[in-house]
Ligand SMILES: Cc1cc2nc3c(=O)[nH]c(=O)nc-3n(C[C@H](O)[C@H](O)[C@H](O)COP(=O)(O)OP(=O)(O)OC[C@H]3O[C@@H](n4cnc5c(N)ncnc54)[C@H](O)[C@@H]3O)c2cc1C
Ligand code: SF4
């Protein structure tokens with residue numbers, strides 16, 4: 092699918108995005124203090140694509156934190172506005188989308204598709220970008236993700252000294268690029284060399300992080316949940332948890348939700364809100380029975396879902412190494428440490 | 439575009455029948471065709487209040503009007519108990535996989551139930567009765583806390599008349615209206631005379647009964663793959679997306695709610 096890479100200069104990036112704005116609502120990552128967020132692109136504003144992951148996970152564009160899934164007794168719940176183009180999606184978040192796709196896309200008839208997700212996924216343009224640097228909490232390479240996107244994108248940008256190397260990853264990406272050919276020139280060998288050097292540099296810093304924090308590689312994850320099911324680790328780690336649910340809400344792979352109903356005089360609606368398996372009532376059944384009444388059981392369950400369930404049903408660990416749950420957790424529960432303990436305990 | 443699985447079908451409440459102090463049966467008529475096979479469930483929604491899974495207790499062959507028997511345990515079920523004929527509700531389904539009735543043909547069958555489990559089991563019994571004569575033997579063993587809480591008591595006691603059924607009922611604690619057995623339902627299994635090794639057992643009831651019932655059946659010699667359990671888990675979407683009802687590598691809503699014991703026995707803490 093990849094066609095030979097193009098080069099786009101820094102100054103032409105803005106014009107490229109203006110072209111894109113004709114058909115898409117364009118979102119770009121921005122840096123605010125020491126965090127990064129997505130915002131809607133305004134023509135003329137500076138855009139930088141090399142920085143690591145944003146605060147919000149990419150899934151937020153595809154299954155909204157809260158949205159109407161059915162209105163009254165109607166079949167359709169159209170989403171408003173132009174389709175979205177997301178700029179600067181990171182490799183870790185693209186792996187997260189694989190999990191979301193597994194759950195919501197219907198998997199070629201193997202499962203019921205979620206129509207809202209399917210439509211939105213089809214219409215959304217994903218423009219990924221290499222990480223030119225990483226955060227202290229990044230450990231994507233432990234989970235088989237390298238910090239430069241290799242799949243699951245429509246277009247990918249690699250930051251160079253004075254511009255970008257542009258590659259397409261899908262037909263949708265190709266047709267978008269074809270509309271802006273006037274801005275692009277074929278990439279030179281120097282550009283490719285520069286990109287490869289930068290990629291190697293970021294990968295080396297991620298590996299540094301991994302070494303410093305003794306994060307085990309995913310090749311050691313097989314069976315870590317089953318073998319540690321009765322371990323003390325869960326109680327130890329859950330001791331400081333305040334049950335805020337942050338770890339699951341900002342996780343790019345977590346997909347759980349809750350349906351709830353609203354009504355006014357004229358209409359009623361059914362909404363879907365993100366839910367968290369760390370919250371007490373998540374699995375409670377009628378009359379108060381709760382299979383996971385204790386916090387440590389819910390922590391264990393969270394790891395079980397990521398490192399036992401998904402590898403078994405989808406052949407993939409539901410962790411991307413993005414480190415969001417590490418920086419988000421007020422109780423300093425560190426998934427790298429938990430994984431280290433789980434792997435150590437069972438060798 | 440694919441069908442919206444969250445869409446509700448409008449339905450009108452026809453009747454609300456008080457069964458026991460805590461259970462009412464809602465008869466409703468959907469405005470569009472719906473159907474279910476026994477063991478599958480619907481999601482019933484009261485507009486603006488919420489929805490939850492309920493297994494129809496009516497005859498699967500009856501396709502215009504459905505019944506669910508609802509135990510009052512919390513917020514939604516309290517509102518369901520206050521429904522009146524003419525009220526509008528929403529329904530979604532059928533969801534999940536039911537009992538493999540065809541596979542049961544020609545076999546010896548034991549149905550073991552308790553409490554609220556009689557609701558789904560009534561629809562199962564209707565399905566089995568419709569195939570009367572096609573099973574080698576049919577046993578029903580049912581129990582309840584007390585006669586006052588005996589769901590469909592009249593109707594189920596009427597099954598004693600049937601030639602195609604061997605039935606025994608019991609209550610934990612009797613009263614003057616009760617002439618039958620007193621004690622746990624597991625104690626009336628000794629009068630089941632079938633070849634345990636090849637017979638089918640279907641268990642549906644409160645969690646404790648499911649757990650100890652299964653244990654007892656295994657001791658008697660029933661095989662793992664012949665014990666059918668109907669698993670109750672917290673559910674929201676009913677279609678394997680929201681995550682709530684996970685049991686090991688399955689979702690109870692989409693891979694169940696009816697499972698053979700062999701399918702789930704390797705997962706930890708299935709009874710909790
Ligand atoms: C497959 C299946 C079939 C069922 N069939 C029947 C039936 O035929 N008759 C019957 O009386 N009951 C049945 N139940 C149980 C019924 O769904 C619960 O009693 C009902 O959800 C309780 O709702 P509530 O708001 O009144 O209870 P509360 O205890 O007040 O519940 C409050 C909240 O707890 C959660 N919750 C508790 N239990 C459940 C649950 N089982 N599923 C989802 N959320 C839950 C919900 O989020 C709910 O909003 C069935 C359950 C399942 C899974
Ligand atoms: S985890 Fe890897 S891919 Fe994600 S932001 Fe950090 S370096 Fe980039």
Ligand code: FES
Nearest residue numbers: 674676680681691
């Ligand atoms: S109820 Fe949502 S996954 Fe089963």
